Amino acid sequence: MVENEFGMMMKQLREQQGLTINQLAETAGISNSQISRMENGVRGIPKATTIRKLADALDASYGELMSAAGYLEEADGMNAAEQSPAWATYKDKRDFKKMLEEDGELMFDGIPLDQEDKQRIKDVLTGLFWEAKQMNKRKKNNNGIPDGK
Template structure:
């Protein structure tokens, strides 16, 4: 791994930790390691071993290839990969998302109704796009503090 790849990976680990609203200490606890290990990963001084990289990807809900800088796609969506609602989503975000998915229009392509597996694939893609757009919007324009009440729904 060259220096540029290390810096991309370290920056993405830091960004994802911050997006997850975790301190270095809290992430270290989840990884069962010392905070200095996390700090070294984020500074690019140490490359995490593959088992730690897989665990980081799981904790952050992203693809390991994204953390490695091999892809700019944070998460790959497929019919067997259902995204959960992010912990930063507000009550309004959840309501907007529910409205997106409950549209009663029959899905068609070129006038032909889609089968259930195609509908699920589209649903998964829309889910990923929706939450990614919301996340970017909040990063760009600021995000409101969540309350415990917002996270309970």
């Protein structure tokens, strides 16, 4: 069960850092009861934004935690580029994460975005992206076939 694997990994990382549940909770900005439930496999997989907070607090790899949580498994062995619609152009496929990390000026609704704004947008998009991937994976598992096929 992915929840239990994620929880065991999280607990191991926490203990390696010499942190108590309360210390991790304070550092990550997450309740200690939520962390305890995750470690014991009682709570489901957290959202990507919560995993980001945990990775930062544990000085751990965000990608490894996302993988342990089951977010990074590829659907049917296809990578993201292969899952793009046929009509998508290069600009449509542009990596928004990379765009947000670049130093060039970026605006939203005519207002320039600072680094804090860009980071917030990146965090929200990351959470939404992985949440959507997880939902799509569940739909495929429930039906046995991808939706719309």
